[in-house]
Amino acid sequence: MSSMAVNVDRLGKKFEIGAARSSNDTLRDAIVSGIKAPFRRLQGTQDSNTNDFWALRDINFDVAHGEVVGLVGRNGAGKSTLLKILSRITEPTEGRAVINGRIGSLLEVGTGFHPELTGRENIFLNGAILGMRRTEITRKFDEIVAFAEIEKFLDTPVKRYSSGMYVRLAFAVAAHLEPEILLVDEVLAVGDAAFQKKCLGKMSDVAGEGRTVLFVSHNMTAVQSLCHRAVWLDGGGVREIGTAQKIVQGYLQTAAVSTAEQVWDDPETAPGNDKVTLQSVRVIPQNGVAFDDLNVNTPLDLQFAFYNKQPDVELNFSIIVHNLEDVCIMNVVSPAKRYDAGLVTGVCHIPPGLLNDATYRVRLLVVQDTSVALLDAPDILMFEVKDVEREGNWYGKWPGAVRPNLEWTVTYRE
């Protein structure tokens, strides 16, 4: 009906998170709960459950033929879910999408690579998995090998490849896909800088050939240089659609807003479910330092409080810290303990001289029986750690994801 390559119309995807599933997912429970409607149960059309989580809701946008569109947003915003729906890996819960043209999707480099098979064998296998015909692979074989720069190792099992070679080969196969519409998830985040540059070059060739590309990336420079337009996803919805330039600027601005504390007075609107509801989260710098002056030598506490609504459950907590480039800096896990229903308050102490100077985002997980995530709250806190005046003669940016003060042993002999 339209000349659009992709038309997304009120698309939504609902997941049933952790607890809801675990209570039903043993064979015994399923048998106990009756064999009345096995088909219905397995199709996931369960009665509306309290632990529903909408990963995407009410998504609308169009992509014209030949257009390159970037998808930006934080982790958990729904970008990957959207790509998975469009590549038919998973079904939407509501709404629909119409795609005109053959779809090729690249959600991961090296899907289906088998470590025991040689490079040559994996090219054919991976090509077939990505949807290429055998004749097509044969035709492009030399080109793929040249792109990956692995001529000498063609007949070596890929398990003996270095990780760089592995990624180069995987990307090379994928880069030679020629569908009309290409869906690409964050795949450029792999490989060394030189190879990333080569991949970006290949991507812009693809874009230049007038093919339609939907491109997820955290690399804002790549989005700006490759994409005509961008869609900004936030919390499962579309926040803004516009030129790549405009969206990237807007996104980078909000991404840097600090959140020292959040308090939810009303449990109804607080993040959570019928098992766990957040009450408050805080970044508390120690030694009387103000939040805005927090630096690499300030010890700080990450405090959270939530209502536990289940009696006698074993819980533990996980605090995951990301930087703005979406690199995970650390995942700090507490020991598991039993709790009755009530308000649970926890503090994670971050010592001075661990974090580097950067802006950090905090995600909190509440986990039951060290296996089921009851609550997953991304981006609940954001704080900036400033640099300090350093001794010595060098004032450049301190490299590294962290800046720990470690013990040294140095010996000297004359």
Add this chain to the structure above:
Amino acid sequence: MALTDQASLGSQADVLPDLPQTIIRKTTGLAALQLDQVWAFRELLYFLVWRDVKVRYKQTALGVLWIVLQPLIMLGLYYVIFGILLQVPSNGVPYPAFAFAALVPWTYFAGALGRASISLVEGAQLVTKVYFPRLLVPLSAVLAGLVDFAIAFVVLIVVLLTYQIVPGVEILLLPVFLMFAIFTALGFSLWLAALNVHYRDIKHLVPFIVQTWWFATPVMYATNIFPENFRWVLALNPMTGVVEGFRWALLGAEYPGAQLPLYLYGISVAISLIVLISGMFFFRSTERTFADIV
């Protein structure tokens, strides 16, 4: 900085030829089988089978020899226990020939069922990252076993010839019985593989199922050791039809009076088909949630 300006995009859209259209929405109800999709992805099926076969014998010192040795060692054991010590009647056929003719299709079936029923979970990486008809996963696992079967079958013929048994024209029907072994393995695998995505109990259950099934199938014994009016119970097991069919096709001339009556084959075949077709529908209607759950 955009690489192509918007003006050129508009004109391009007008000259595009008819493109295949895909509509993505929630599917409900009993899903169509979409066997045409399986056919469209036949090259991928070929590569998945090829990968299974290739990987299985990489880095094994004896390689193909395993496929020959394993059934022969089993046969030796069974011969000593059932043929010599227990004196299981074999209807006048030398016991090793009698047992091996059934053991070869059984081994294929047991292997195919074992691999295919856990194939979806094992192939989770593929299922969550690429689109293709999920049916290919258990199907390729079932088909990959045919390479082993072919080699074991050659060994079987050699064993028969050493006992001076030359199969008659009945052997021409052998592919039909093999087909039903494939159907049975695939049918049950589809149920088990789909259930295994939701309930990992299945993985632990399968070896037990195969073990029990082996006793319920006339591999080491003949159907006619059962009283005549109870034999239909054995035929409810589709593998009864398969292994007795193999014996008939291979030992036909040497195997008088012991054949299964036709109606018992009918029961086996009917059950095999019912399981296969219901399995395909069950698999298809649960397929839509695999990627979310696996």
